[in-house]
Amino acid sequence: MAGITFKNVVKTYDNGVTVVPDLNLEIKDKEFVVLVGPSGCGKSTTLRMIAGLESITDGELYIGDKLMNAVAPKNRNIAMVFQNYALYPHLSVYKNMTFALELAKVPKDEMKKKVQWAAEILGLEPYLDRKPKALSGGQRQRVALGRAMVRDPEVFLLDEPLSNLDAKLRTEMRSQISKLHKRLGTTFVYVTHDQTEAMTMGDRICVMKDGIVQQFDTPQNLYDHPCNLFVAGFIGSPQMNFIDAKVKKTSTGYALCFGDAEVAADRPELASYEGKTVVLGIRPEDLHAEPQFFGKGNVIDAYIDLDEMMGSESYLYLEYAGQKMIARVPARYAKRAEENIQLAIDTETIHLFDKETEKAI
């Protein structure tokens, strides 16, 4: 078992495009790390560098304490699950799973035992003689996982493995992969652009943008304490509301003013922002329609553009003082579109960002 360390890793392609400018990352042994970010953020390239499928232009990559820059993929003791599964179409499920073991000259009995073990965990026993084309998407995905498991790798690399599955199957496979991680006790590196997958599966999440790590932290910390506007906007669904607000000094501290609203913010850090505009971040669930939140002030009267009824709760697309917002309120307190609604802002949970640097204040 092994951790993975990136030290000042740079990846520049032959055409001169630098995808990863300077990556420093330490993934601990047995950790489940999710690399997440929008398309083209360098997350897949990072994963492929761990696998050895992309060369490293500069810097050092360690798996365990071994320098891996010049080591061939087959000698890295890793296993990878691809987005499109990459099963060998002409081989049966059994043969797909034993392909690597045969090359490693593992004795037949042991090979059989390993396949049996993996097939049992993944529920693939009835399909061992089938060819991949006779399997459903979910089954193929499990074969791809099984093929990785039998190799007993130090590191599991998963490149958007669930993106080709339907929503229900995705949820099911998500929990199965999490369980598998606990069971195998191996380092998992998982690439996705889906923040739900990232939040539900990762021990720690690495949010990337333009090849740069924005924040590397636990899911809860990412949600509660995003370090910049990008992370705040990327994690959480519906997205956090960003409102331009002016900082004003009051008798008790500071207030953030936008439209008619004045949101009290008792933060000494705001001293240097007095009279300036900052970005106020409010999560949709921190706009409250429940009566117990009223009475402390900080109430806005917003117009509902559109409402989406989700059953237990309702998403309200609001307009207030020329700014668009989304609120997530319990269905019984929600109102319908084209009406006005009073919403209380929970000042304990607001986020503040510098408008220029986009960093959290």
Next chain:
Amino acid sequence: MDKKPSHARTVIAYIVLIILTFLCLFFFYILVINCTRSHQQIQAGFSFLPGSSFSKNFNSVIHDAKLPVLSGIKNSLIVSSCCAVLATYFSALTAYGLYAYDFKLKKPAFIFIMLILVMPTQVSAMGFINVITKMGMINTLYPLILPSVAAPAVFYFMYSYMQSSLPLELVEAARIDGSSEFHTFNRVVLPIMKPALAVQAIFAFVQNWNNYFIPALVLQENSKRTLPILIAMLRSADFLKFDMGKVYMLITIAIVPIIIVYIALSRYIVAGVALGGVKE
């Protein structure tokens, strides 16, 4: 918008198809019928019914001392099979090299191969004969077999097929699994290429089976000659002894192996082996 094709359209489509089928198969029918008829019967005119001279024609072809048909068949089989194997294997290997790897001269290499494609055989024939004469390969089968290693048309077909059917993730998966590059090609890439290999093997086989130009330049001894040369020899032999029945019989014998090869390989064309491993 589910429009059902009208009855008249179906009828017309079938009539056209029947005419096309007839045009394709009618000449084979004439060939097979005529090889059972004697020279006089053939000269008397066409008949839909077979004659009774099949064995006579067959024996006169097989037992003609000046016309080594059996060795001709053997030579043609050797040349065509070797060419089919070499052309498909090495073209697939070349296509794989250009498809799966990134290297500096990749584009020029591709353009160079495409340029060879537009060069007719006749242009380079004199030089080719010169070279093989100096190498001592004149009047052997080697000059007919070895050049098929470089078959640009087959290469292009393989390259296009790989683009549509061989995801590079499979190659990467094999690399991670510990497979060497050559092993990956033979064990992962070739099986996926089976339909393309089968199609090109048929084409290469037929093309070399029918090849007349280069064998006519290279092969000088009767015992080394291939079937198309023997047919031409029979056709242009002594005008007085010219036997049409014998010519038809030799041509019939010449097309049988092609039909067998086609039947043997055609199922691979239909079977889409590459389907299913990768979700599109």
